[in-house]
Amino acid sequence: MKKQQWSGRGADAGPAEQHYLVQPRYLAGGGDLGYVSEFLRASGWKDKSQAGGPLIFDSPDGTVRIGYDPYIQPGGWAISGTARAGQEAWHATLGRQVPVEIVAGFTDALTRPPAAHAPNVWAPLAQQRWAVEQGQHVTAMSPQGGAWLQFHQSTPGQALWWAGARTEHGPSWTATFTTSTPVHLVAAFSAALADPQPVMRPRGHVPPSQRIRTQSVSVRPDQLSAWQQTRITAARAASWARNSWATTRPRRTPAAGAHAAAGGRAHR
Numbered sequence: 001m002k003k004q005q006w007s008g009r010g011a012d013a014g015p016a017e018q019h020y021l022v023q024p025r026y027l028a029g030g031g032d033l034g035y036v037s038e039f040l041r042a043s044g045w046k047d048k049s050q051a052g053g054p055l056i057f058d059s060p061d062g063t064v065r066i067g068y069d070p071y072i073q074p075g076g077w078a079i080s081g082t083a084r085a086g087q088e089a090w091h092a093t094l095g096r097q098v099p100v101e102i103v104a105g106f107t108d109a110l111t112r113p114p115a116a117h118a119p120n121v122w123a124p125l126a127q128q129r130w131a132v133e134q135g136q137h138v139t140a141m142s143p144q145g146g147a148w149l150q151f152h153q154s155t156p157g158q159a160l161w162w163a164g165a166r167t168e169h170g171p172s173w174t175a176t177f178t179t180s181t182p183v184h185l186v187a188a189f190s191a192a193l194a195d196p197q198p199v200m201r202p203r204g205h206v207p208p209s210q211r212i213r214t215q216s217v218s219v220r221p222d223q224l225s226a227w228q229q230t231r232i233t234a235a236r237a238a239s240w241a242r243n244s245w246a247t248t249r250p251r252r253t254p255a256a257g258a259h260a261a262a263g264g265r266a267h268r
Contacts, residue, residue, distance in 0.1 A: 016218035020206050021198040023213045026147040026165045027172060028199045029206065031100035033068060036107050038228065040066065042235035043111040044243070064110055070096060076173075077103055079110075081182070088180035095173035097207075101199045105192020109185050111235065113242075119187035125149060128194040140190075146211055149190055161186055163193065167209040 022028040033055065040057045041047055048056040054069035067078045077094040094103055122132050125140040132140045139150040147165040161177035177186055206214060
């Protein structure tokens with residue numbers, strides 16, 4: 001295990017605290033829920049949480065709800081989208097020990113419009129040398145064999161996306177997505193799952209496993225705050241840009257449309 005001083009600005013901002021950079025990220029444990037919730041709040045999502053109760057966030061248009069409940073068994077994340085034009089209702093569940101950085105891959109994507117092209121769910125995994133096997137189920141397995149993503153087809157017409165991770169002690173977490181889940185969200189989850197970058201956990205919050213690699217780093221509280229603020233600022237800027245575009249883009253009125261059509265006919 002290596003130890004180093006994490007570089008940053010300022011010299012008198014409180015004593016440094018020991019943290020660990022953890023790899024692979026999918027075995028790092030749940031992490032700070034604020035990584036997800038503060039980004040949603042900064043993106044304009046409505047916080048419906050009650051003091052002392054589960055987290056609940058609704059999308060600005062009211063079509064998606066994100067909840068986190070640690071008070072029930074097995075507990076964890078429950079995310080649902082309502083049916084609307086061209087999209088069936090969908091549901092996703094992610095266990096309590098899914099690292100927040102991987103959860104955020106999915107939830108951050110909910111705050112952005114999908115790309116124009118259809119994403120490939122398996123591409124981020126294959127790029128990181130996950131083995132993708134075809135069969136009754138399509139399965140991608142991590143190089144270390146500790147995590148997977150599967151398109152599971154039990155019977156004709158019955159299928160779901162299923163992901164999970166395990167250590168030598170047994171299962172760490174699982175996540176499921178109905179087949180109606182928008183594919184760009186599943187692709188965002190797979191990209192976060194396959195990301196080779198380590199994630200940071202404070203001392204005492206690294207799960208015990210011989211399959212985890214750690215690097216000890218000293219981090220000041222102001223540095224942690226600055227990194228969190230950078231993520232929040234990016235969310236606010238993106239939300240402002242979307243709202244600004246929605247309110248300033250030119251709109252065609254029925255009269256303008258009729259005038260344009262008449263003008264087009266006049267020049268034929």
